Amino acid sequence: MKILIVDDFSTMRRIIKNLLRDLGFSNTDEADDGNTALPMLKSGKYDFLVTDWNMPGMSGFDLLKAVRADESLKTLPVLMVTAEAKRDQIVAAAQAGVNGYVVKPFTAAVLKEKIEKIFERIQ
């Protein structure tokens, strides 16, 4: 299981990376915005994408749309982990095809639950 973590703050990437490792996912890579993440996704054979929303350059929402529009990536499971908490945004993310949505601040248990739920649905 190869996972890409996209967040503009290295601290948050590190937290997510640690939590994922505790859940047994130690094969992770990091990117600091959509522009860096998209080429990595296209060439890297990732199984799962965890992304923030608000980032300079390309936002997580635009990254989600780009992923869904790409023939080779469109089935990639995407979990949004973000401080964006407007109802409109959550609806927009759902409509754009997000697989899970976690609002910051979050707990390890919530992240675990959402990731497991996504995998359950895929299998």
Next chain:
Amino acid sequence: MSNSKTNHQSLDPEVTEKLQRQSEELAKSVQAGDFAQAMTVINELSEVRDQSLYREVGRLTRSLHEAIRNFQIDPRSAEQQEALSKMTDASDRLEYVVQMTSQAANRTMDLVEETMPVANAVRNEATELRDEWQRLRRREMQPAEFRELYGRIDRFFVSLTADADSMYNSLSEILLAQDFQDLTGQVIQKVTALVKEFEEQMLSLVVMASHVDQLTGTVHRIDETEVSAEQGVGPQIKAEEREDVVSGQDDVDDLLSSLGF
């Protein structure tokens, strides 16, 4: 209509008195057929208007200077402008907050990442020793194995003390790493005070600008622009008091399940 009242109020009483007197004189002159006198009065009238306008502009210029001075920016030298700008200082201060919080977060995570394997190792060794101990109690152990277990337990006690010490030290360093809260708290409070001060001064500038608009009869068309949330707007403050914002993960889950998730 409400505008005419404010216009009336913004004029000097001296000016309004002059206007009233001269308009009466103008009416009298016109009725009496003294058009030369009427023209003179009209000239005087426009002079009064010009003078009050100049006076108002002068007053506004002074207030504007005052307001700029209050911003602590000396416009005479570019260097001073930079040095005296509280704004620059404020952004430096906030930059410092970002640095401090990031340092503390990284220091904490370093220590946590160092300590987790120690805790894991203690746990694993304890589990193995317990299994061996059970074997001993069930009398399944050979004397040679027992001698090995004896030594292993001894070593475990020694390393347990060292590991507990190292975990304790890490925890106390993690505690210390939270001292940024005090420092950044003070800095943020100062910047907040500055923002409030600036807000008041900006408000007085806006009031002044509206005076200029009143005098010159300028009407602005302000288009309502709605900020798109597509690029992200960051954390929501006072989420509990707002209808359009979720107040936590439970709300998100409810919303998503209502959408068929």
